[in-house]
Amino acid sequence: MIVVFGGDALALRVCEELIERDGKRVVLLWDGDADFARAVQATGARFVARTADEAASLREAGIGEAAAILAIAGDDNDNLQVALAARDLNPAVRVVLRQFNRSLGRKIEQNLSDCSVVSLSSHAAATYASAAVDPTCFFGVQFPDIDGRLVGFFKRSGTEPGLARRSPAQIEAHDAVRVVARGGQTAFDREAPLGDGESVITFGAVVPRFPKAAGRTGSRPRSRAPELVRDLRRADPLLRRLLVAVLLLFAAGTAFFALVLHLDVLTAAYFVVATMTTTGYGDISARSANGPGEAGAIVLMVAGVAFTGILVAVGSSLFTRAQYAALQGLRPVSRRGHVIVCGAGNVGSRVIEFLVRMRCAVVVIEIGPKPEIVEGSRARRFDLLTGDATKDSTLDLCNVAEAASLVALTHSDTMNLEVALSARAREPDLPIAMRVQHESFQTSVRSHFGFENTFGTAALAAPLFVGLATAPGARGRVRIDAHDFRLIECVAGSDADRIPDGIPLCVLRDEEIVLIADTAAAFPSERILMLQPVPPSRRAPSAAALAMEPA
Numbered sequence: 001m002i003v004v005f006g007g008d009a010l011a012l013r014v015c016e017e018l019i020e021r022d023g024k025r026v027v028l029l030w031d032g033d034a035d036f037a038r039a040v041q042a043t044g045a046r047f048v049a050r051t052a053d054e055a056a057s058l059r060e061a062g063i064g065e066a067a068a069i070l071a072i073a074g075d076d077n078d079n080l081q082v083a084l085a086a087r088d089l090n091p092a093v094r095v096v097l098r099q100f101n102r103s104l105g106r107k108i109e110q111n112l113s114d115c116s117v118v119s120l121s122s123h124a125a126a127t128y129a130s131a132a133v134d135p136t137c138f139f140g141v142q143f144p145d146i147d148g149r150l151v152g153f154f155k156r157s158g159t160e161p162g163l164a165r166r167s168p169a170q171i172e173a174h175d176a177v178r179v180v181a182r183g184g185q186t187a188f189d190r191e192a193p194l195g196d197g198e199s200v201i202t203f204g205a206v207v208p209r210f211p212k213a214a215g216r217t218g219s220r221p222r223s224r225a226p227e228l229v230r231d232l233r234r235a236d237p238l239l240r241r242l243l244v245a246v247l248l249l250f251a252a253g254t255a256f257f258a259l260v261l262h263l264d265v266l267t268a269a270y271f272v273v274a275t276m277t278t279t280g281y282g283d284i285s286a287r288s289a290n291g292p293g294e295a296g297a298i299v300l301m302v303a304g305v306a307f308t309g310i311l312v313a314v315g316s317s318l319f320t321r322a323q324y325a326a327l328q329g330l331r332p333v334s335r336r337g338h339v340i341v342c343g344a345g346n347v348g349s350r351v352i353e354f355l356v357r358m359r360c361a362v363v364v365i366e367i368g369p370k371p372e373i374v375e376g377s378r379a380r381r382f383d384l385l386t387g388d389a390t391k392d393s394t395l396d397l398c399n400v401a402e403a404a405s406l407v408a409l410t411h412s413d414t415m416n417l418e419v420a421l422s423a424r425a426r427e428p429d430l431p432i433a434m435r436v437q438h439e440s441f442q443t444s445v446r447s448h449f450g451f452e453n454t455f456g457t458a459a460l461a462a463p464l465f466v467g468l469a470t471a472p473g474a475r476g477r478v479r480i481d482a483h484d485f486r487l488i489e490c491v492a493g494s495d496a497d498r499i500p501d502g503i504p505l506c507v508l509r510d511e512e513i514v515l516i517a518d519t520a521a522a523f524p525s526e527r528i529l530m531l532q533p534v535p536p537s538r539r540a541p542s543a544a545a546l547a548m549e550p551a
Contacts, residue, residue, distance in 0.1 A: 001024065001025040001026070001027065001062060001065055001066050001067060002018055002024050002025070002026050002027075002066060002067060002068045002069070002070065002469055003026075003027050003028075003029060003058070003061045003062065003063055003066045003068070003069045003070070003086070004018075004026060004027070004028045004029070004045070004069075004070045004072065005028075005029045005030065005069065005070065005071045005072065005073055005078075005079070005082045005083075006028070006030060006070070006071070006072040006073040006074075006098075007030040007031060007033070007036060007073060008073075008074065008458070009437065009458040010072055010120070010457075010458040010461055010462060010465075011028060011030070011072060011073075012039055012040065012043055013458050013459070013462035014070060014072065014462050014465050014466055015028055015040065015043040015044070015045040016043045016044070017462055017463065017466040018045075018466055018469060019043060019044045019045065020044075021466065021534065021535065022466065022469075022470065024469075025046075026043075026044070026045040026046070027045060027046045027047075027048055027061045027062055027066075028040045028045050028046070028047050028048070029048045029050055029057055029058070029061045029082075030047070030048075030049070030050055030073075031049070031050050032049035032050070037049075048060050048061045054081065054082060054085045055085055055088075055089060058082070058085055058086055058089055059089065063086050063089050063090050063093065064089060064090050066086075066090060066093050067093065067094060067469075067470075068093060068094035068095070068096060068469045068470070069082070069083060069086040069093055069094070069095055069096070070096045070465055070468075070469055071083040071086075071095070071096070071097050071098060072096070072098040072120075072465055073098070076098070076099050076100055076101065079097055079098050079099065080097065080099070080108075083095045083097050083115075087112070094114045094115070094469070095112065095114065095115040095116070096115075096116050096117075096118070096465055096468045096469055097115065097116070097117045097118070098117075098118055098119075098120055098465075099117050099118070099119060100119055100120070100121060100346060101119075102119045102122060102146055104117075105117030105118070105119060106146055114472075116468045116472050118461070118464060118465065118468065119350075120346075120457065120461050121346035121347045121349075121350050121457075122142065122350045123141075123460065123461055123464055123476065124347050124350075124435075124455070124457045124460045124461060125347050125348075125350030125351045125353075125354060126140040126141050126142050126150055126152075126354065127139055127140040127141075127152075127455055127460055128140075128347065128351050128407055128409065128433055128435065128455065129150065129206075129350075129351045129354035129355055129358075129407075130150055130152040130206045131407075131433040131453040131455070132339050132341075132351070132355065132405045132406075132407045132431075132433050133206060133207070133208040133209065133210070133339070133355070133358060133360060133404075133405070134152070134154065134206060134207070134208070134209040135405070135431040135433075135453060136154040136155055136156055136209075137152040137153065137154050137206060138152075138153060138154070138155055138453075139152055139153045139476075139478045140152035140153075140206055141475050141476060141487060142354075143475070143489065143506070143508065143513070143527070143529050144489060144508055144527045145475070145489065148508065149205060149206075149513055150205070150206035150354060150358070151203065151204065151205050151206060151505075151506065151513060151529070152203070152204075152206045153180070153201060153202070153203050153478055153480065154177075154201070154202045154203075154204070155199060155200075155201055156199065156200050156201075156202055157197070157198075157199050158194035158195065158196065158197060158198040158199060158200070159196070159197060162174065162175070163194060163200070164194070165193045165194065166193060166194060167190065167191050167192055167193050167194070168182060168188065168189075168190045168191075168194075168200065169190045169191055171200065171202070172515075175202070175204070176204060176205075176515065177202040177203060177204035177515070178202060178203040178204065178505060178506075178515050178517070179200050179201070179202050180201050180202065180203050180480060180503070180505075180531070181200065181201035181480045181481050181483075182194075182198070182199075182200050182201075183198050183199065183200075184481040184482060185481070186480065186481075186483060201480050201481065203505050203506075203515075204506075204513075204515065205513045206358075207358070208358055208359075208360055208404075210337065210404035210405065210431070239314050242307065242310055242311065242314070245307070246307050249276075249300070249303055249307075250269075250272055250273075250276070253268075253272040253275075253276075253296065253300050254268045254269045254272050255268075256296050257271055257272060257293070257296065260292055260293050260296070261284070261293065263284075267284070270284075271284045272300060275297055275300040275301055275304065276300050276301070276303065276304030276307070276308075277304060277308070278301065278304060278305065331385070331397065332397050332399070333363050333383055333385070333397060333398050333399045334399065335361050335363060335383065335399060335402070336361075336399070336402040337361060337402065337403075337404045338360070338361035338362060338363050338383075338399075338402075338403055338404060339355055339360050339361070339362050339363070339403070339404055339405050339406070339407065340363045340365065340398050340400070340403050340405070340406040340407070340423075341355070341362060341363070341364045341365070341406075341407050341409065342365045342389035342406065342407065342408045342409060342410060342416075342419045343365070343366060343389065343408065343409035343410040343411070343416075343435075344364050344365075344366035344369055344370065344373045344409075345366075345409065345410075345411065347409055347435065347457065348364075348366070348407075348409040349370065349372065349373060351407060351409065352364060352373070352376070352382060355382075356376075356381050356382060360404075361382075362381075362382035362383070363382065363383045363385065363398050363399075363403075364377070364382055364383065364384045364385065365385045365387060365388075365389040365394060365395075365398065366384070366385075366386065367386065367387060367388050367389075368386075369384060369386060385397060385398065389408070389410060389415075389419045390410075390415050390418045390419055390422070392422060395419070395422050395423065395426070396426075400423055400426040400427050400430065401426060401427050403427070403430060404431070405430065405431040405432065405433070406419070406420070406423045406430055406431075406432050406433075407432075407433045407434070408420050408432065408433070408434035408435065409434075409435050410435075413435075413436050413437055413438055413441055416434045416435055416436065417434070417436075417445060417449070417451075419434075420432045420434050420449075420451055421449070431453070432451055432453065433453040433454075433455070434451060434453070434454050434455075435454075435455060435456065435457065436454045436455070436456055437456045437457060437458065438456070439456060439459060442454050442455075442456060460476070461476075463476050463477030463486075464476040464477075467486055467488075473488050473489050473490045473495075474486060474487070474488055474489075475487040475488060475489050475529070477534065478531075483533065484533070484534045484535075485503075485531040485532060485533055485534065486531070486532045486533075486534045487529065487530075487531060488502070488529070488530045488531075488532055489527060489528070489529050489530075490527075490528055490530065491525060491526070491527065491528070492507065492519060492522035492523060492524060492525065492526045492527075492528045493522075493524050493525070496519045496522070496528050496530060497519065499530055499532050500532065501532060501533050502519070502530040502531070502532050503530060503531040503532070504516050504517065504518060504519050504521075504522070504528060504529075504530050505528075505529045505530060505531060506528070506529050507521075507522045507523075507526045507527060507528045507529075508526065508527045509523070509526060516528075
């Protein structure tokens, strides 16, 4: 029996997977709420209402006979408090703990036996960052955990350059990857060339691979004329009318004085400018043209003073607004080939860390940045715009036309969709990854708008907690075509040999990711990442779980 402590979609998904995939008895402990209790019971788990007496609540949940407790609520303090109380009541219970602070999590693991600590934001951020730098990546993970590099699984088409007519063995040798599936099958001929349209699933280190930027290499710079016309159309209507009036008056004055004073066009234009700006050098006089010339000069003088005053007022207003926008962190970005990250919360800040570590140019949009994000911007690790990513004016400052990709990670599914649609309107070929928490909405977004790289935090993390409930080393679950595999990190040797049907992927050797096809290629004590087939789930997630959004 396993006790789950939590009250959001993640907790519900974990309950379902523990019951359906592993056949466990599950008790969920959370604050008393009738609607949530019914959602829990719909998964097949038993619901126990939490009271002020933590120990009494845990006893009611049956912690004395539990094999593990999963403390996965949104509050780190509550999770740690409940986990330690459970260990007091049952010293043999396995503890799986959710903590945002990875440094604290590492220390807890080192000092608390039979305990695994997970940073939900870091686990999810690995996939978002991987999809941002390589749109073919559908699952990313940090290996080894905490301080390792990003590795991932990629869906590649045989029509891509470099893959056409190559065999899996040739692809592995040329691209330094492992081909783990071909045409939907994990058992395949490694020497036969790929057929037309045949796809493969590969595994390897995540490296920046921006097809949009690559397609632009060697092309001539875009013309600025369309942008100037667009900026002029968006300018203040009064300023537009004023500029038109000045130009018309200048043209008319130049033609008039060229005629009445018998001047060439350049000299006449010089005289008009000197008159309108009240400079009055005196080298040319309108009095020589008698009445018509003097009348025209008077009109130019009065109009010049009026226009100058208006221009000074409008210019001062524009300067003040621009200065205020700059102080608020809104300024045009001149980068090219950059990744735009919209939203710098818990997950977004981890994504930024991964991207900076991969030496990507990053532009961050966050309406209320945390101190560490502001500090990173001041250290010039990335550009920060303090604004609303859903506003067109903010997105226009990010130079979307020259961006390599965009990641939408705000707190709202609809806001992420709005950002993605706005970016697509500006650059249809821009690769976009986005967070969509509701799985039903995720399916609709993929179907109707064609955004394939949409991921939910709960969907990414639930398999990880389920795997950790029974054994340490689980790193999540990945679907390779129609087959589900558990991802496991272990030590080469006896630990790896105890994994039934394990498929070795890579080891960490001298701070580098080394791909392997056999556990015999791993040295003793090396960290090894493996795949293990798991049986499919007997049912889809319940409607109640899909309707709940994580806190």
